[in-house]
Amino acid sequence: MPLILYQRDDCHLCDLALDVLAAARVPEFESVFIDDDAGLEARYGSRVPVLLCSDTGAELEWPFDAGRVGIFLGQATCPPAQ
Incomplete structure (x- = not known):
């Protein structure tokens, strides 16, 4: 699954x-909770929620709206799994 929401x-x-x-x-998308993972906590601690396209490494940080998500998916070339 290419999309991960860190929260x-x-x-x-x-x-x-x-x-x-x-x-x-x-x-x-996959929901990943960072609370019990020291590495994820160090990387995303103050930035959550963050949407990651795991195929490209592109990240979309909060705040975002539906329009920005659509643009992100197009720019990151990370279409959601269907």
Whole structure:
């Protein structure tokens, strides 16, 4: 699966990001919680939520809306799995 949403437990912004991904009709992505992973915590700690295209390494940091997600998916050449 090429899209990963890095997030935290009990994160209001992460909940908003999930709503945005639903509004953008992103059909499939992996949710990865960084709370118990020291490496992910060091990389994404203050930046979550972050949407990553694992195929290209492109990242979209919060804040983003459905339009920005669509542009990101086009620019990152990382189409969601269908």
